[in-house]
Amino acid sequence: AKKEKTSARRAKQDLASCKNLLSCLECHEHAWPFLLPVNTKQFPQYKKAIKTPMDLSTIKRKLQEGSYKHKGEFASDVRLIFSNCEEFNEDYSPVGRAGHCMRQYFEQQWAQM
C-alpha cells in the first residue's frame, strides 16, 4: 500500500507539473502558431503533409481527460508539434523560427522537471 501511495502521489505531481509547463508554453510570446489545430481550409496541403497534427489546445484537453498515462507521453505530443512545424515550415519563416524557439524553451523547462 505504501509503494502504491508514493507512485500515485508522484503521478499527481507529474500531472500538475505538465499542466504548469503547458500554461508556460501557451503564454509564451512565440506560441501563437501552435495554440489551436492548423486550419486545413486555410492550409489545404497541411492535411496531406502532416499525418498526426498536434497543438497546445489538444494537449490541454488530453491532460484534462487523463489521456496521458506517463509524463513522457505528454512530452512526445509537445515534441510532435515542433516536428510537424519543421516538416511544413521553412526554418527561417516566422512560423519556422517560432517553432525552433518554442522547442528550445520547452526542452529547457522539461530538463528541470
Ligand SMILES: Cc1ncccc1N[C@@H](C)c1ccc2c(c1)OCCCO2
Ligand atoms: C503551426 C503551423 N504550421 C503550418 C501552418 C500553419 C501553422 N499555424 C497556423 C496557426 C498559422 C500560422 C501562420 C499564419 C496563419 C496560421 O494564418 C494565415 C496567415 C499566415 O500566418
